Amino acid sequence: MASVILQAEGLKRHFGGLKAVDGVDLALNAGEIHALIGPNGAGKTTLVSLLSGRQVPDAGAIRFDGTDITRLPAHERVRRGIGYTFQITAIYAGLSVFDNLALAVQRGHTRDLSRAVTEAAARVGLEDLLPQIAGTLSYGHQRLLEIGMGLALHPRLLILDEPTQGFAAGEIEGFMALVRGLVPATTVLLIEHNMDVVMALAERITVLDQGRVLASGLPAEIRANRAVQDAYLGGSHAGD
């Protein structure tokens, strides 16, 4: 049986009367690509904010690799191996690709900086663009740089929040190959609106709706789930 690397139980995060995350259980198997999907406002970003430590839950518990991390600050979770990239691009636009990666790599106290940066760039296919100023990269390359920065610390779990947003069609294949290459060494939690990407990459899918888990299972099970079809996928996606 697959071992569980991250387990969340009964997570809640309410904003006044709005139940953004309302009693969510989630288990990630070590080495899997797990997609988190759901309509706008379902609570996906809030949930991963709880997992990464950007927000503290009102209730519930999170265990990572057997340790309770529910109250640990974000930087401590990064140190324990939870990496993440968020919807908002977090690169330094005025710095080169090299310097952006160097900043990320340095957080891991690497001895040979230049080599570590080159390796980090190669993982996301940006090794030929190291001198370029990050703000002048294509949007897709900026997203890859961000992922490279997230990977520079060799996380055991990488959380990607809408990584393909703004990608050109031709950039998606390369991104999917990159994510496939991360597992099983890294577990991936992928928040993604592009259903083609989700169905092509995810081994398991959890569907959120109004702060609650609507369904969780294999891609084929999620496609066939009537509640998911009604709430989210829409008739045109079901069974195609």
Ligand SMILES: Nc1ncnc2c1ncn2[C@@H]1O[C@H](COP(=O)(O)OP(=O)(O)OP(=O)(O)O)[C@@H](O)[C@H]1O
């Ligand atoms: N800091 C906050 N204060 C108040 N309400 C918030 C806050 N953060 C999120 N919300 C609300 O919580 C709900 C869930 O938001 P969240 O961003 O987690 O959803 P999402 O599934 O990630 O949506 P999207 O796909 O549009 O990114 C939304 O109704 C949102 O407006």
